[in-house]
Amino acid sequence: MKDTLALLQKFNAHPDSRCWYVAWNPKGTLLASCGGDRAIRIWGREGDSWECKTVLQDGHQRAVRKVAWSPCGNYLASASFDATTCIWKKKNDDFEVSCPQTIDQMLCDDSKIWPVRASHCLCFFQCLTVLEGHENEVKCVAWAPTGNLLATCSRDKSVWIWEVDEEDEYECVSVVNSHTQDVKHVVWHPTQELLASCSYDNNVCVYKEEDDDWECRATLEGHTSTVWGLTFDPSGQRLASCSDDRTVKIWKECQPGGGQGTDTAWKCVCTLSGFHGRTVYDIAWCPLTGALATACGDDGVRVFKEDETADPDQPVFSLSAHVPKAHSQDVNCIAWNPKEAGLLVSCSDNGEIAVWNYQSEV
Amino acid sequence: SSLKQQNCERLQTAKDEDEDVADPIDDREIFDLIRSINDPEHPLSLEELNVVEQVRVRVDDQENTVGVEFTPTIPHCSMATLIGLSIKVKLLRSLPERFKIDVHITPGMHTSEDAVNKQLADKERVAAALENSQLLEVVNQCLISNARTS
Numbered sequence: 001m002k003d004t005l006a007l008l009q010k011f012n013a014h015p016d017s018r019c020w021y022v023a024w025n026p027k028g029t030l031l032a033s034c035g036g037d038r039a040i041r042i043w044g045r046e047g048d049s050w051e052c053k054t055v056l057q058d059g060h061q062r063a064v065r066k067v068a069w070s071p072c073g074n075y076l077a078s079a080s081f082d083a084t085t086c087i088w089k090k091k092n093d094d095f096e097v098s099c100p101q102t103i104d105q106m107l108c109d110d111s112k113i114w115p116v117r118a119s120h121c122l123c124f125f126q127c128l129t130v131l132e133g134h135e136n137e138v139k140c141v142a143w144a145p146t147g148n149l150l151a152t153c154s155r156d157k158s159v160w161i162w163e164v165d166e167e168d169e170y171e172c173v174s175v176v177n178s179h180t181q182d183v184k185h186v187v188w189h190p191t192q193e194l195l196a197s198c199s200y201d202n203n204v205c206v207y208k209e210e211d212d213d214w215e216c217r218a219t220l221e222g223h224t225s226t227v228w229g230l231t232f233d234p235s236g237q238r239l240a241s242c243s244d245d246r247t248v249k250i251w252k253e254c255q256p257g258g259g260q261g262t263d264t265a266w267k268c269v270c271t272l273s274g275f276h277g278r279t280v281y282d283i284a285w286c287p288l289t290g291a292l293a294t295a296c297g298d299d300g301v302r303v304f305k306e307d308e309t310a311d312p313d314q315p316v317f318s319l320s321a322h323v324p325k326a327h328s329q330d331v332n333c334i335a336w337n338p339k340e341a342g343l344l345v346s347c348s349d350n351g352e353i354a355v356w357n358y359q360s361e362v
Numbered sequence: 363s364s365l366k367q368q369n370c371e372r373l374q375t376a377k378d379e380d381e382d383v384a385d386p387i388d389d390r391e392i393f394d395l396i397r398s399i400n401d402p403e404h405p406l407s408l409e410e411l412n413v414v415e416q417v418r419v420r421v422d423d424q425e426n427t428v429g430v431e432f433t434p435t436i437p438h439c440s441m442a443t444l445i446g447l448s449i450k451v452k453l454l455r456s457l458p459e460r461f462k463i464d465v466h467i468t469p470g471m472h473t474s475e476d477a478v479n480k481q482l483a484d485k486e487r488v489a490a491a492l493e494n495s496q497l498l499e500v501v502n503q504c505l506i507s508n509a510r511t512s
Binding site: 036065136137155225226244297328329330 | 459460462480483484485486487489490493
């Protein structure tokens with residue numbers, strides 16, 4: 001039996017626009033997508049199809065680049081080219097609407113796009129607050145696993161760390177300027193308060209808190225062009241990065257040498273090259289299975305599997321599954337469902353979202 | 363090119379008569395799209411200024427790739443990014459979605475060649491730049507077709 005990646009559903013999420021990002025909620029029951037049309041859409045599964053639960057249209061004045069769910073699943077953060085980050089709060093549980101006409105009117109004029117039929121459940125989000133401060137486009141937002149820290153990054157070259165208290169008040173606690181160019185992505189370690197970012201300057205930075213201030217503790221050099229995406233492995237011991245140089249790199253934290261100091265060293269222990277035809281825009285490490293998926297500008301989706309026998313300091317990854325024309329245009333984002341092994345979602349410049357089932361023989 | 367000769371000489375086939383099958387896009391067609399783009403500073407087209415030439419256009423219809431090299435008028439040309447952006451936008455608006463479009467400076471012809479090429483290749487930067495209405499207006503001015511040169 002060969003490993004397979006099968007298409008389950010494909011639907012147009014952002015009409016006449018590109019879909020920049022798609023994210024599963026922590027329960028794995030909802031998808032949030034965002035795009036060039038400046039809207040955020042929430043999708044829920046109804047049998048074999050996906051239904052739009054709500055459209056958040058007026059939160060941003062420019063394209064929405066990324067969305068992120070809080071660990072509790074009750075909040076959604078959105079990062080936009082309008083230089084702001086919106087925090088949305090989910091209002092209670094989904095509730096029933098008795099009149100189907102109302103739903104159609106509320107969601108969209110063009111009934112060709114939204115398959116709202118069987119369910120009358122909608123979910124509502126309210127914009128809680130708008131985080132300002134970045135000088136220009138916000139490229140990413142990410143919640144720490146603890147739920148009370150948020151990180152954002154921007155073309156202004158900085159990474160901001162925000163604290164949120166019990167009263168839903170947000171305060172910026174650190175601004176770190178370790179990159180020399182546009183910062184594309186930030187990601188938190190799965191269990192520790194450790195942050196990683198990647199940039200147009202071709203580097204990856206790793207940050208830790210020291211005396212109430214966040215600092216860059218390590219700069220990972222090696223990529224020869226913009227680094228677009230980052231993902232930690234399930235244990236948090238390794239970090240994978242993907243780049244415009246068409247490679248994926250796996251980094252591992254080394255034990256510090258004889259010297260003191262709190263700086264850590266990360267080494268590149270594996271480089272996957274020759275697999276991607278164009279820029280690799282996103283990468284996702286499955287927390288359940290350890291499979292590594294990539295989203296590529298050559299329209300393809302790929303899944304890599306780690307060889308069991310390899311030395312942990314010299315891991316070997318093989319291409320397990322590949323769909324060359326996953327979309328008709330660039331694939332911008334790839335995300336594993338956090339609860340259902342093998343369930344994978346991707347989105348594209350053509351505005352579509354695709355849902356996949358990955359099966360591995362092992 | 364010999365491919366063009368072949369196109370002229372081939373006999374009518376069933377495929378030719380089928381209007382649903384598009385003819386492959388070739389270098390000349392791409393050049394025709396970009397030759398009359400206006401220079402942002404001078405009342406001349408990119409072709410008239412030799413900023414674009416057909417020989418610096420590479421199309422692979424099968425692989426869905428288009429590569430355009432453009433030569434700024436002087437090595438320190440401050441308009442290089444804007445010119446490259448205009449070429450890119452024209453092609454993005456004119457070509458089928460399947461094409462991957464690469465626009466870069468003719469090697470060795472600009473002091474900030476790598477920096478300009480990197481910006482033009484970054485679709486996120488391009489998308490964000492085009493949301494700036496002032497910049498978009500400048501680009502659109504370059505793309506206005508001029509009866510004299512089109």
